[in-house]
Amino acid sequence: MRRSEQKRNNPDLGALTARLLFAVQRQLAGSHARTKPRHGAVMAYLDEQGNRATELAELSGQHKQVIGTLVDELEALGLVTREPDPADRRAKLVVPTAAGLAAMRAGDEAMAGVEQRLAEAIGPDDYRTFKRTLQRLAELSTPDDSASG
Numbered sequence: 001m002r003r004s005e006q007k008r009n010n011p012d013l014g015a016l017t018a019r020l021l022f023a024v025q026r027q028l029a030g031s032h033a034r035t036k037p038r039h040g041a042v043m044a045y046l047d048e049q050g051n052r053a054t055e056l057a058e059l060s061g062q063h064k065q066v067i068g069t070l071v072d073e074l075e076a077l078g079l080v081t082r083e084p085d086p087a088d089r090r091a092k093l094v095v096p097t098a099a100g101l102a103a104m105r106a107g108d109e110a111m112a113g114v115e116q117r118l119a120e121a122i123g124p125d126d127y128r129t130f131k132r133t134l135q136r137l138a139e140l141s142t143p144d145d146s147a148s149g
Contacts, residue, residue: 043107052085053068053071
């Protein structure tokens with residue numbers, strides 16, 4: 001059997017999660033046309049009062065350098081600013097602008113619509129079970145810094 005057929009007939013976890021991710025990204029694309037899917041690593045976790053880049057990196061599972069690049073791009077789009085952290089003036093917070101807050105609301109509404117459509121497609125109980133299981137798998141797959149070494 002050809003590998004492509006095998007993946008089509010019995011896809012592995014990578015293929016399944018990629019297909020789901022790409023489908024969700026396509027459905028969300030219209031909610032914030034100025035951003036790219038990669039910007040979700042910041043926008044999905046950004047609090048109204050702002051977050052440190054290190055916190056965004058931890059929450060999203062991205063490297064701090066990647067988050068820095070994404071914040072640069074979002075700043076150029078006028079969606080975030082960098083401001084001094086009142087708790088530590090040496091640190092910076094990534095803070096959404098008014099346009100950024102609007103993009104966050106639009107993204108949240110679009111994601112709620114995606115989740116509603118998926119829940120309707122497979123049933124609310126199965127969707128809750130799927131989401132709970134996916135969350136557990138994601139938590140198991142997150143590297144534990146204390147376990148390395």
